[in-house]
Amino acid sequence: MEIFQLLKNKQAVIFELDNVLFPEKDYLLQVYYLFAQFIEYAEQKEAQPIVAFMRSAYEQSGSDGLFEKTAAQFKIDPKYQYNFDLLHQNARLPLKLLLFQEMLKFLQELVVNRIKIFIVTAGNPEQQLNKIKQTEWNGLEQYLTVYFADELKQTKAEIFQNVLSINNISAEQALVIGANNFDEAQSRLSNLPYIESLKIYK
Template sequence: MDAYQLAKDKQVVIFELDDVIFPEKDYLLQVYYLFAQFIEYAEQKNAQTILEFMRVEYESNGTDHLFEKTATEFDLAETYQYNFDLLHQNARLPLKLLLFKNILEFMQELVIDRKKIYIVTAGNPEQQLNKIKQTEWNGLEKYLTVFFADELGQPKSEIFLNILSNNNLSSNEALVVGANKFDEEQSKLINLPYIVSLEIYR
């Protein structure tokens, strides 16, 4: 789908963060790496073995109960859950998060065309902010306005409406870029055009 053509008559483009602007796994796997290193230091257990277990489990079954599974596999105390959770919120990543190439090029074009760019992201606000701070934005950061849905306690559709209202726009003057059915449904609730991030190309 030609998002560039679709965005031509839009004034605002709204993005989610995870798996839209960058791969969520690029963040999570670095968090798991840091946790494995911490456990190696605290418990003298092999970090590489722990990391490999976590990577395979995550790629096979997602994030659900990942700490519990890892704790069972390596006989870790439940108290390490605190460290695991804290790392998700404030980890200093070894490597910066990189934007998907197609999204970087699309966002750069939006800036050139003087479109407003918003990020409306769900999930733990501290964690999402930590990701944003450690992303290589290539100068785009000064053009971004960010809303944390969980912090505001509002459904995304309501935040989308507020963005339209604050800019005196109708729904056909904005575009939502997402990666899942939830984002699509929230957009459709208020008749906002929606596109899947992976479909964007030049």
Template sequence: MDAYQYVKDKQIVIFELDDVLFPEKDYLLQVYYLFAQFIEYTEQKSAQPIIEFMRAAYESNGTEKLFEKTADQFAIDMKYKHNFDLLHQNARLPLKLLLYKNMLEFMQELVVDRKQIFIVTASNPEQQLNKVKQTEWNGLEQYLTVYFVEELGLTKAEIFQNILNSNNLSPNQALVVGANKFDEQQSKLINLPYIVSLEIYR
């Protein structure tokens, strides 16, 4: 079925960012690249082996204790954990983040059909804002309303409900597009229709 059939009777569509609109790894791997370059500059340790190690560790086990593993492998002082964390929040990326092609086309269709687009994103607000600022939106940015869950101190379900209330809509007039069980559970709490972002590609 054409992805747009999911929203033909909807007024608004709510998205998460990571692994929904673009691959989270596209951001993280650039952060790791910048950190390795920083270590090369400050400690005269070759950046390339550090980059390769961090990429492999991330692809095998995700972000868990990634700095500690890297520090142990390359004898990097723990004082640089602060720089590592800070880069996640304010890194100036070498390359802009690119939307999944089909997701870009889907969102463009939403705009043409005058449907409202919301982004409700969890994780560190500064980091998520940094991602938003460094994404190539292809003109879509003017149609986006973004909510940062941690900044508001509300659950996703509460933010979803507030969006419905402020637009005088019922749950069946909206759709949530997510990528994990948590997003699905939060949607179900207020009876919001939900689809996994991968379904957009079929």
């Protein structure tokens, strides 16, 4: 895999979480399933059509406004927005989140080569931590150092600089792996080499 050529002389690799280490949808679809089950219990509305609707709406237009769309479709009381949001933060998933297979191999290669692994993730810290806790890391969790940008109230670029400074690593000795233009832009602000995760697992 050509990606390993990029690891030459590297001492650290910095990852985002969602859609880099695992598909974000694997988490969200399970949250939607649990919410539908909750509504079935609380309001005696059949869960299966709600799950099907939420999955379809998510696949068509993402997660924005999904509760409102679902509430309108099934006449769900707006008070349940609280439960919907809370589930995103503390849901106990029926199934563990699985790393992309190629990413698992890549992480294992980093450990073998004693390259430090950092996760710098944006978004609700409780939700992101909940994802991490329910991921099948295959023993890799002991090698991870995690930073939550929203909790620290810092930009990713600022955290990248802190990671380099604390670990006495130069920008040339690190690599950022992300999933979007924002991640790339934050890397460039820190003069860090960047690669899109798709190049690893596809």
